[in-house]
Amino acid sequence: MQPLDGNVLAGVLSDVFSFEPTTTPGRCETCSDVAPLGQALVYGHPMGFVARCRSCGSILAVVVDHGGRTSFAMRGLQWLRVGDDGGAATPAPDAGTHDGAGGAPALR
Numbered sequence: 001m002q003p004l005d006g007n008v009l010a011g012v013l014s015d016v017f018s019f020e021p022t023t024t025p026g027r028c029e030t031c032s033d034v035a036p037l038g039q040a041l042v043y044g045h046p047m048g049f050v051a052r053c054r055s056c057g058s059i060l061a062v063v064v065d066h067g068g069r070t071s072f073a074m075r076g077l078q079w080l081r082v083g084d085d086g087g088a089a090t091p092a093p094d095a096g097t098h099d100g101a102g103g104a105p106a107l108r
């Protein structure tokens with residue numbers, strides 16, 4: 001199978017990245033706790049914010065302001081369930097395993 005040009009992701013990713021972050025459930029990569037990001041413990045720093053897991057305290061996400069540009073890393077989230085309004089609209093990518101496969105890619 002030949003790989004496709006990354007531009008093919010434009011449609012699906014524009015849907016993915018138009019979510020409401022505070023109500024979107026995410027799974028902690030460390031302890032597997034599933035909770036909306038609005039329940040994370042957030043610590044403010046002069047350059048941005050660090051969101052930690054409500055259950056184990058691991059870093060879920062980091063938001064850094066670079067003077068008008070913003071970086072958002074989700075290195076501690078195994079996945080975000082976009083499109084889930086609290087019901088069972090979309091199944092999780094890998095419910096049940098904790099092997100790191102199928103999770104959100106780390107931003108570097």
Ligand SMILES: [Zn+2]
Binds near residue numbers: 031033055
């Ligand atoms: Zn955790």
